[in-house]
Amino acid sequence: MKIEKNRVSNKIGTHFLNFIDKLILLTILFLVIIFIFYPMLSVISKSFIVNGEFTLDIYKSLLNKNIMLLKNSLFVAILTTLISTLLSIAVSIYISFTNSKYKKILTTILMLTMISPPFVSSLAYISLFGRRGFITHNILGFTANTYGWQGIVAMQSLGFTSLNALMLIGVINGIDKSLFNSSLDLGGNSSHTISKILIPLMRHGIIIVGLLTFVRSLADFSTPIIIGGSFNVLATQAYLNVVAYSNLPMAAAISILLFIPAIIAFILYRIFLKDSNIITGTNFREESDETMLRIEGFFPRLLQIISYLFLTMMILQYLSIFISAMTKQRFGTMYFTFDNIKESKNYISGSFLRSIIYSLITGVVGSIIGFLISYYLEIRKIKGMKIIDFISTMPYIIPGTFFGLGYILAFNKYPLELTGTGLIVILNCIFKQLPLPTKASSAVISQINPQVTEACKDLGAHDIYILKDVITPMSKSAFLISFVNNFTATMTTIGSIIFLVYPGKKLATLVMFDAIQSGKYRIGSVIACMLILITLVVNIIFSKFLLEEKNVY
Template sequence: MEHGTKNLRDNKFKRVSSKDALLFDIFDKGLYALVILSIFIFVLWPMLAVIKESIFRDGTITLDLYKNLFGENKKILFNSLFIATIVTIISTVISYFIALYISFSKNKGKKIVLLTLLLTMISPPFVSSLAYITLFGRRGLITHKLLHLSINPYGWKGVVLMQCFGHISFATLILIGVMKTIDKNMVKASLDLGGNPLQTLFKVIIPLSKPGIIVSVLITFVKSLSDFGTPIIIGGDFTVLATEAYLNIAGSSNLSKAAAINVLLLIPALIAFVVYSFYMKNLQGFSYMSLKSPDSGEETLKFPKIFNSIIVFITWFFVIFMLVQYASIILSAFLNYSGNKYYFTLEYFKNFKYGKLKSVLRSVIYSFIAAVLGSLIGVLISYYIDRRNFVGNKLVDFISTLPYMLPGPFLGLGYILAFNDYPLALTGTASIVVLNCIFKQIPIATKAGSALMKNISIETENAAKDVGAHNIFVIKDIVFPMLKPAFAISAVNFFTATMTTVGAIIFLITPSAKVATVEMFNDIKSGNYGLGSVWATIIIIITLLVNITFSKMLLNNGEKESKKNVSRT
């Protein structure tokens, strides 16, 4: 709360004239209307356009596809729920341990752990799946070469493993952001009153981090439901709803059936959202607990040896596992397998057409635009939903969550159907790609912002208004500074997702305006795995450099602000 209390102490807010107040009101309401309207245009409209394809035949409504929908897909619906539930439980538990390691433990290497978290968000899912096969397949480097085992890597166990390690990083970053908003004076008070570190963890830290836990659970569950890439690569004969929908689009071009399957996929996602809304509503009272004194600083907890060993083991097992996996991706660009041996080679780089580097530049530009605009829109949406309490805010919250409930190609085709004609003819332009990337990832920004809003006292905002601050300046000088962790996490996700996405934009990219991931996807699909690894290496390096910048925001921002506030006093 340093930013808000500082502004109040310095009396930064000044009363505005009636004329200026009118202009600010117009700007405030216009911004509010624009942000909310964008959700309906770029999320709801494309989805309705696809669903329309499933119920309209020759200008008439028909429900033929829905008559036996549940009966035909009962098994794969169970598969989807089974995988999503297991992945959500395992990912959330591991993520919480890693977040504790970074936020409250006295262990070293926190920057390495955070850097690894950011690294794991860099590569597209199917590249990670190929690395999994390389390491743990029948001829895998670890299972066959090192352990002399012949293990079948395909099936639901492989899907669970890859999805868990794929979702842990973002869930951990959300939890870290929420833990940083916890008043460390409350932790000190618990210890001073005789509570041991474990009691403080269960009675103070976990209750105050419930918003982050709930958001992590929702997003992980929905992302697992909508993942079609991992089951396609390593699922074998294990099929889920998202894969079935994708195959109906890419394999048989049966858009109508794919739309109907996605409606079925929406049902468990909708139930998850209702449960999420119920628990978040009951956590409203936690907002007052974010009040901090300027020198609250950081607090570490000396956990019992056994518990601390569990935290350390889980954290560094994750780090080592992911570093090995990503190292295998990079090494694949320099290694050739022949005669049951690996040989160093530069053949893939020699075959790389450097004229295609324009695709890399195009990806970087799209990603920066999506990171800035997407994070800004997401933070504003979370503020309007949680603070303005307008009519229909729950509906807007639900609609903004919908993109993560459906496979990327479904939303991509929705953009083609919705924006190929008047009044928004965007097909074939760069804007349709950027907009798709923004609103596909918008749930990350809104949920991260919403989790932090629960720990921001509304009393500070009310106090600012009492001394004459307009809503615009409350947003600018109080809300935005307090939501910096959410903005940073969202920006990391937007940039990374745009740099690595394939499914959502593969139907939107024109041949003359390809991005790096589409070039990589085409090479891998053609069997040029080494060349695909070169593309993956370029993407990883660029994205990692950008993510390092955002990691400094997460690790150093709180420390710098604390030092500034101490110096002012």
């Protein structure tokens, strides 16, 4: 009788665990479809269906009136892609083969530039090269109009290079270093080895960073608004159609126009990513092979000069922001003051606390969802999860304004009326950044030996217990990386949430954006400094946790 009761009890327990497992899987599928696929579908349908009828009139009007804006967008994106890609190649190669002591310093500088708002370079550009800029006016003594496409291309190129260089460093770290030593042993010099062996081996990574740069440039509306002057682009026009003109169908059509090259780039990105060694996130593999490649000869020296020019510009950029936050001008003389900090209190009351809370929630929830998607994809290999993974990766490359507009159109009525709430902002941030935790988790989970899970199953363990007691403990590093990436991205985001935040519930980045737009550059500098310091502290704390986790294993 007891044995029979135990069997019944075990059967009920197994059924319950199966139910929990299916519930988790269905919840993940539901969340991805509702909060990623459905908003994207809403934008597409809004651009074709007006008053319940299918029409192409919006696109005809768009192409007639905005063809010049399309040309401007493509011109800026192509130029930015070329410059940023070339810069990132030079910087990544130099940092990868320089002295290990300098490598850590230079990599740290690159990492620091990743934790600031996307348009902070525009603020520095105004401080350094504006009409009253420190370099143009104070040092060179002239007042020049530096607004236009030149400023947009310059700031986008500098702003995108840090991430591109870090990705290419990951590619270089994944290359067999014995190939370089063989080239040198056979009489090739450093210039020949870099140009004929290293760069060709980096080609997939170079193509990927080029595609990402092109899409990011197309989607950037904040830099053209701040320093574009009379030079306008499609992304800016999409933003104005929502904020200034309340013309959602036109904004949707413009977003679709930006979405087409983005989705083409995304498909190419997925193809090339399969054959590349790019490592995303903050965790880069240390170089284990001793390499004799040295920075000698004309070509390596040229890479060194380009790298130091870039790094000097980045240091100047951030120094100018901190100086601008702590100084004022009086009769043409700069003096130190805390007045900017005092004045900024009226702008930041509540916004920083709100940003931190939203970022913490996004970091935790986004990391869990990304981890579960990777688990069902990599370990369980559930049928159809590749489609879900494809959909969940799309927000990484589509324009932020496209994704934000999708949330306005999708969640403005019953039963999912979320507009005007903090929840819609949090959900947008979670699913916009979902590719980061998904890829970070996949990178870790895919390294787990399949024999571990098979042994657990042979011993009678249910999939839920394997997930809880085996996979999760072995994936702590992925969770930490995902959390810090999501926190940083949410603290510094603007593109996808700018349409979703109501005036009384603004986040710190939007307050900074408004201050810069209204000409209060010093207030904007104070807010930028605070954002950088907060994200820096969080990055340092969680980096220590990550190092401790590595030491344990």
